[in-house]
Amino acid sequence: MPRFQPPHTHLLHNHPARWLGLLGCLLLGEAQAELYKGVAPGGNFALENWNITVPQDADGNTTGKAITIRPDQLSGPYGYQSRWFRTDPQDGSMTFWTPINGATAGGSSSPRAELREMLDPTNLGVTWSGAGESVQDALLKVMQVPRDGIVIVGQVHGYGSAPLILLYYRYDFSKQTGRVIAKLQGLPEQGPPYTNHVLATNIALGETFSYQMKVSHNVAMASANGGPVATMAMDPAWNSETFYFKAGAYLHMHGDSATEGARVKFYRLAASHPNDGLLINSPAALPEARVGQPYQAQLSATGGLGGATWKLVSGHPPAGLTLAADGLVSGTPEAGTASATAHWFVAQARDANGNTHHKKFSILIPQ
Template identity: 35%
Template sequence: MHRSLLCLASLLLVAGCSHDEPGDYQSPADNYDLTHWKLTLPDDEASEVRSDELKGGYASRYFHLADNGAMVFMAPAGAGTTKNSDYPRAELRELLDPADDNRNWTGAGFHQLKASARVLRAPSTQKIVVGQIHGFDARPLIKLQWEKGKLKSLIKRHPKGSNKDISHVFATPVGNDLFSYVIEVQDGVLTVEVNGERIQHDFYKEDAAWREVPFYFKAGAYVQDDDEDGDDDVGEVQFTQLNVHHD
């Protein structure tokens, strides 16, 4: 199964708008296939936007189309959070079946998230997670974090029990420029690539308990800051490419 979410053949956009907040915003749905995603917002309730709402033209200050055709995610520091996190997010969550969150994929086979993005604004901590493989009722296998202008991978050794990370900082600084990343799994081996630099980790070998964990991809702006320090203390990320592939 292959899903390409980027379609920038034209910048002549006719997009739906949302009026739930002041201002008019263009919807990403005209440029991106959002069929297999739902969105978590950084509002007080950490609301979710279903895939049918995304396809129907949802847009807000938290999630909209930029004038250049990029998909924008924006999350203020100290905003609303999900029950299992201290940090706010404007973040897409992959859905193999848009009607069933319980259908996910395992570490067997081949699974790939490929993206290009840039961080336009960062919170005072200078930390934003821009991509993940998350375990269903388990920890994230991998978080890719923009931190002070560099990309860092944070790989969990175990789905439960010890909460230790394997961390790797990619050599090339990205600052606020466009960068590309690939996060993929093939038969229990995780590969992370940023701007051509690759690392690998055999998570099945690290802990056989990962074999029993279902997974899903996430992408967006997951701000690692629980304390708002002024109106400009926000994370804002633009995605210009976001593809998912499963075999």
Template identity: 30%
Template sequence: MIDLGTWNLSIPVGSPPTTIETKQLLQGYDDKYFTSGSSNISFWAPVTGARTANAIYPRTELRETWSNGTLHNWTYTEADNFLNAKLKVIQVPSSGRVVIGQIHVYESTQPLLKLEYQYQDATKDGIIVAKVRFHPNDKKPRIFTIAEGIHLNETFNYVIHLNKAGLLSVKAHNMVWNDRISATWSKQQLYFKAGVYTQDNTGYTSEGGKAMFFNLDVDHNKS
């Protein structure tokens, strides 16, 4: 059972897109974009879905909250910060790209980290890339391939870890990448996101990103 008690959910419907609050998620919220069962949760974000302000792509994505539903933002120097997930990507849009995890920045349109599954027609499988902005003022992220050879419907794990010293590491499919971010990030309010952020906005209503998560856990270890 995935604990939904410290998340809210954005779904790609309405203007602005609808936010499903923490309390509602805990009561067993389900619709065509998000379903929760005893052993998994599923996300669907069609390319035709509504988009949040300043975003060019649709998303069905969880965002960290406190247990009372208020937004949970943190600075990385406070704790060792982990996002652990076990999932499978079921469908990708024509671009082949779906973001499955993020470290985002409060009141910013530019995340620190995007973890993205990229399906490749040539190999009929996918890679996991990390798109990292090492400094808050970076206009574009640097891109690193974390893992390769992950098929659609293949279950895999990822772990995003940002420690108190600013060391960012990403583990996926038994591969590991790490590097240190700029200390200027220590002044920024950060938060985790997870789900499906479809990196495409053209096509039929049947096109989009779909994923099923079997585990999703956030830890801020202050010890």
């Protein structure tokens, strides 16, 4: 289990936000997510390139080895969900629950309900290099933490080595507020040298925040709420390692309670690998739509190889509109979609070589 060093964290301040990530501003107070409440998480999030480890063994108990659910079982509106991983019926969020007495796996003594990226849904060994460009963006709330106050909500993990970036939320029970912290690992072996960087402070339980993790040309980066970026030039010892993303609710402790643990709700999750110059160049704010009136907006991308195929990776366009594989958003907005706040969704372009780029789009339907 990764070790932390809270007394020696670095608080980022008075530095320019050099990297805001592929989604731009992640916290749009004026926007609302289009997440369906009556589907499995795979109906709101593109999970065909993720598996999930949950704190349950093959017998349905929490005492044995934790099981992993395959991508083909996760994806789609009728995919896997359980008490560990489900769609919240109130807000449509992708919700992870990990009790401290959960089943464990992977050599860790701490339980998790955690997604693991799979570039090839049938082969764990297909991973990505730090010499290219890879990014993961998320919008989430931490609703509950165990007694140590810690839950890991994102990782850039080495394939056979330590996590390069480990992003966690740490709650202070006395102050009733929390911090978002990134641990940047200096060498592929677990342990020092590493640094902990405070990315955001005063984040209460149940408060929405965003994070971004990026590896670009052998530089590891992490930020929260679009703020200053913690960066680390990767040691040459990482050159032979490859990586994958993770997201969810991974604990830093284990115990006997079935009710103590961490609950985390994701409203946006997107991972991309925008190499060979692939770039979505459509503006984030699409043209306004009107209820009952036909609508079209064409998404476009440059670079890459062999053109782009589009899909949704988080959320949906407003009811009545759809995204086609050629990037056309079209349809007729249904009654009830008019609002003073914009609707948002995240779309991803994929080229013929498997390079990907994602971007958040918004559509306002005035009342």
